Amino acid sequence: MSDYYRFMGRSGLGLVEPIALIGDNVALYKSNAWSYFRVALYEPIPWFQFLNIGAIAANTISALFNAGNLDMYDEEFGQFRWFPIDNVQVLRRHPNATTNTLRTLQVPIDMNIVHRDPCLHLTEFFTYEDERPQFQAINITNQALAQCRLIGGGWRFAIDEIREEKYPGLKKAILEGREPVVRIVCQGFLGKGQ
Numbered sequence: 001m002s003d004y005y006r007f008m009g010r011s012g013l014g015l016v017e018p019i020a021l022i023g024d025n026v027a028l029y030k031s032n033a034w035s036y037f038r039v040a041l042y043e044p045i046p047w048f049q050f051l052n053i054g055a056i057a058a059n060t061i062s063a064l065f066n067a068g069n070l071d072m073y074d075e076e077f078g079q080f081r082w083f084p085i086d087n088v089q090v091l092r093r094h095p096n097a098t099t100n101t102l103r104t105l106q107v108p109i110d111m112n113i114v115h116r117d118p119c120l121h122l123t124e125f126f127t128y129e130d131e132r133p134q135f136q137a138i139n140i141t142n143q144a145l146a147q148c149r150l151i152g153g154g155w156r157f158a159i160d161e162i163r164e165e166k167y168p169g170l171k172k173a174i175l176e177g178r179e180p181v182v183r184i185v186c187q188g189f190l191g192k193g194q
Contacts, residue, residue, distance in 0.1 A: 011119040016081050018042050018155045019126075020182050025174055026159065028077060028186040030128045036171050036181070037075075037159035045078070047153035055146050056088065056139040062148065064093065064134045070152065071130040075159055077186050078127045081120035082152035084111050089140055090150065094125055094133035108138060124154075126186040 010017050020026050020039045027034045050069040053062050072078050084090050089108035109123055117123070127133065137148040162171050173179040 011121065015119050016079070016154050019079050019184060020157060025162070025179060025181040027181050027183045028128055029184065030131070030186045036162040036174060038162055038167065040158045040160050042155050042157045045154050045156055047151055049149050050152045051135060051150045053135065053137045053148035055144065056137055056148055057144050058139060058142050060139055062137040064136050066134055067132050070127055070132050072127060072156060074129055076129060077157050077159060078154060080125055080127065080152045080154040081123045082150055083109065083113050083120060083123060084148065084150050086145060086148050087111060087141060088145065088148050089138040091136045092125065092133055093136065126184050128186040
């Protein structure tokens with residue numbers, strides 16, 4: 001098990017620290033329930049342009065766009081931080097109908113997030129398998145934009161479901177608090193195929 005407590009939004013020596021290490025137990029919240037896994041391996045995903053929403057007219061909102069480049073394989077989850085590099089505000093919808101929301105306000109991210117939150121803690125999210133998020137851009141300027149590009153990076157984790165036959169008594173020990181577990185909200189779509 002890891003030698004110190006891990007949690008979402010953590011940054012020690014660098015921008016994005018992996019939330020779990022090989023051999024750690026993780027509980028993923030997906031499809032409105034907790035599922036338990038053990039991390040088999042992880043690897044970094046360098047910063048890359050994962051989505052270009054395209055041209056946006058002045059003072060308008062784009063359609064929703066799937067971020068298919070963030071899909072993981074079966075029995076994997078991803079940890080990502082992101083930011084736009086064009087002068088727009090962007091809403092992340094994950095699951096596809098839900099944004100970062102206060103009681104009366106949806107909270108968008110703009111290109112200045114890298115100055116306000118250099119480690120991008122407030123943009124971190126987790127995906128499970130192919131349950132990808134969607135993004136929607138808002139052009140807040142009085143000029144049309146030719147493109148709206150989003151950059152992301154983070155970690156990919158291969159996981160093994162904790163089953164009684166492979167890990168006898170482990171799930172019970174986790175539920176009773178005798179084994180450490182990292183809890184991760186990995187909601188994705190509310191149901192497969194939606």
